Amino acid sequence: MNIQESLPLDSKVQSAAELLTLPAQQLVPNPQNPRVLFDPEPLRDLKQNIALHGVLVPLTVFRLPDGKRFGILDGARRHRCCSELLEEGIAIEIPCNIVVPPNKLAGLLYMFNIHNFREAWELMPTALSLSIVIEELGETDTKKLSNLTGLSEPQVERCKLLLNVDDDLRQLSLDPNPKTRIPSNFWIEAIPIVELTRIELPDLYESMGERGILERFVEKYRRKKIKSVIHFRRIAEAFTNVEDDPVGKDQAATLLRRYINEIDLETRAAFDAFVQDARKVKGALEACSTFVNALGRINVEHVTDQRPELVEALKSAKTYIDGLLNKLSGEDDPTLFDDSDEDGDEE
Incomplete structure (x- = not known):
């Protein structure tokens, strides 16, 4: 049984089957929304698009207790752009799907699952929202949390790791300025x-x-x-x-x-x-193995055609290998190896 299906009904968002067009000032950002970072460049592109074409995808909202305003479940970026445009004198009417007011857990799970199919949230805000799910449900099992939120199991594990970092250090990853934010x-x-x-x-x-x-x-x-x-x-x-x-x-x-x-x-x-030396040794070992295995498979000792050319090629390989062996033992003969020939190998 899917863990979502086992949740009580009040832990799920239910549609009120109502579509309204609302002004930006009647909509209220959701403080539980894991999207708390709004980087300027993608927001600027979205704002320009909305100014030209309006809001094409309806927001998902719910009525607040005062009956006049609506909390946002899905569409925080679109609402922010419309609010900025309103300050510039451009009023945008926003299409909104109305849902039954959810409890805190239902709203969070809805936002998690919606955004699982869109651009990923920053990891730190996601971790902080996941902590609310963990607290509300008393659930810490990675697989179950993955099923609930739509996050992958590795994402859940990374979020758990972040929750062990001191809160004031975590705040460094919530800096609204992407240039000074600690990833x-x-x-x-x-x-x-x-x-x-x-x-x-x-x-x-x-x-x-x-x-x-x-x-x-x-x-x-x-x-x-x-x-x-x-x-x-x-x-x-x-x-x-x-x-x-x-x-x-x-x-x-x-x-x-x-x-x-x-x-x-x-x-x-x-x-x-340390890293480069190990990689070079690994590459050399693989090259030696490939060379020996390849020669063994083709039985070159029995060839009759182009035997002189083959002997010269093997002698050249032997000279190179002898030089390497001398260098590795610290006894290289400078007449065999000129370091100037290796300038092209610098990384």
């Missing part, structure tokens, strides 16, 4: 590195605490020393790459300590060497 995904990517610090550098974690480390990361982000939130993954990848190498692990831990303590140490500058 919601910042916390999703940063928290695993805080946990990594707890494991690898317990003394530093104890002295700074989770909050202190997160605040340090925020400062680094604002100084553009974390240029993308996904760069946090390079730190985790670096530790994964040296998991079986005690010396490498110590080096990575020392670097992580520096990275947290030194505001101006940029993420990729600090950890790319």
